Each structure stands twice: as C-alpha cells, then as structure tokens.
Amino acid sequence: MTAANRLAALENLDAATLCSRAETALSALVEVMNRETTFLRAGHMREATALTGEKTQLAQDYVGIARAIQRVSDRLKAEAPDRVERLRRGHEALATQMAENLRVLATARSVTEAVLSDVAKSVGATTAPKTYAAPGQPQRQAPEGIQGLSINRAL
Structure with missing residues (x-):
C-alpha cells in the first residue's frame, strides 16, 4: 500500500475512529520519548538507543x-470538536516532551564529547622529562607507542 493510499484510507475513517487512532499513536510516542529521556538522564545510553526503532515507527505512524x-x-x-481539542492539547504535550528530549540529547552529546576530548588529550599528551641532560637541556624521550586518539563525533 502506498503512502497516498494509507493517507486516503485514514481520511475516510469516521471522526471518532480517526481521533482514537491519533490519540493512541500520540500517547505511545510521548511514552517512548519519556522513557528515552529518563534513560538519557540516568546515563543509560544503550537502553536509550534501543528505543530508537520503536520511536521512529511511532513517529512515522503519528505523522501519517x-x-x-x-x-x-x-x-x-x-463532527468531534471535543476530540479535536483533546488532540490539540496532546500535540502540545508531545511538543513539550520533544523539547525536553532534545535538551537531554544535546546535554548527553556535549558531555560525551567533553569526556572523549579529555581522554584524547590525555592519551596524546607526551610526558615531559623531569630531569636535565648534561648540557642543561631537558632530556628527550623516545616517542611512545600511543600518539593520539581518533574521535568520531557522530552521536
């Protein structure tokens, strides 16, 4: 079934059924985003990442x-002014949840970048000698095996 056919099928539903489907999709999307935000706040990146597929599917369903x-x-x-108003309020709640989710994601990314940058600097730093050679110059050390760290900044 094409996207146009799915859209037409939804448009032909009676008001109560269409609003009910929207409320269900909206509620599920808000709930999964809330779980993701909770995991991210707690630093559980793997658990949050595991929700990506479900969140993507729910978002696609809701957008349709x-x-x-x-x-x-x-x-x-x-036909259903009260249901439409309830959907509008639900959509506002989704917007609020999305904004919070994005703030937490930005914070997690920033913290991750800072930690990785600090690790890269520490690993790549050369140890300066603490003694002097005969002519009064710092002793030179042979380069160590680890010279730096590559960071993939894509989160």
Whole structure:
C-alpha cells in the first residue's frame, strides 16, 4: 500500500475512529520519548538507543495520522470538536516532551564529547622529562607507542 493510499484510507475513517487512532499513536510516542529521556538522564545510553526503532515507527505512524487529520480538519471539527481539542492539547504535550528530549540529547552529546576530548588529550599528551641532560637541556624521550586518539563525533 502506498503512502497516498494509507493517507486516503485514514481520511475516510469516521471522526471518532480517526481521533482514537491519533490519540493512541500520540500517547505511545510521548511514552517512548519519556522513557528515552529518563534513560538519557540516568546515563543509560544503550537502553536509550534501543528505543530508537520503536520511536521512529511511532513517529512515522503519528505523522501519517496527523497529515490525515490536517486534510479533514474541517470535517473533524464539525463532527468531534471535543476530540479535536483533546488532540490539540496532546500535540502540545508531545511538543513539550520533544523539547525536553532534545535538551537531554544535546546535554548527553556535549558531555560525551567533553569526556572523549579529555581522554584524547590525555592519551596524546607526551610526558615531559623531569630531569636535565648534561648540557642543561631537558632530556628527550623516545616517542611512545600511543600518539593520539581518533574521535568520531557522530552521536
């Protein structure tokens, strides 16, 4: 089934069914984003990353339903104004959750970069000699095996 066919099928649903599907998708998306944010705050990156597939699928589902709702919004407002208002408030809650999620992701990325940069500097730093050679110059040491660390900044 093409995206256009899925959108048309959603648009043809009665107001109660379409709003119900939107509420279910919205609730599930907010819940998974909340779990991800909680994991990120606690420093559990692997657990947060494990939610990526589920979050992506839920977001795609919600966007598809939201598009259908936008296209038939006049009909929905006439047939189910209370449900439409509830969806609007739910969408605002999603926006708030997304903003918080993005703040936590940015913080996690910043902390990760800082830690990796510090490690790279420490690993790449040469140890300066603490004594002098005969002519009064610092002794030179042979280069060590580790000369630096490569960092992939993609999070």
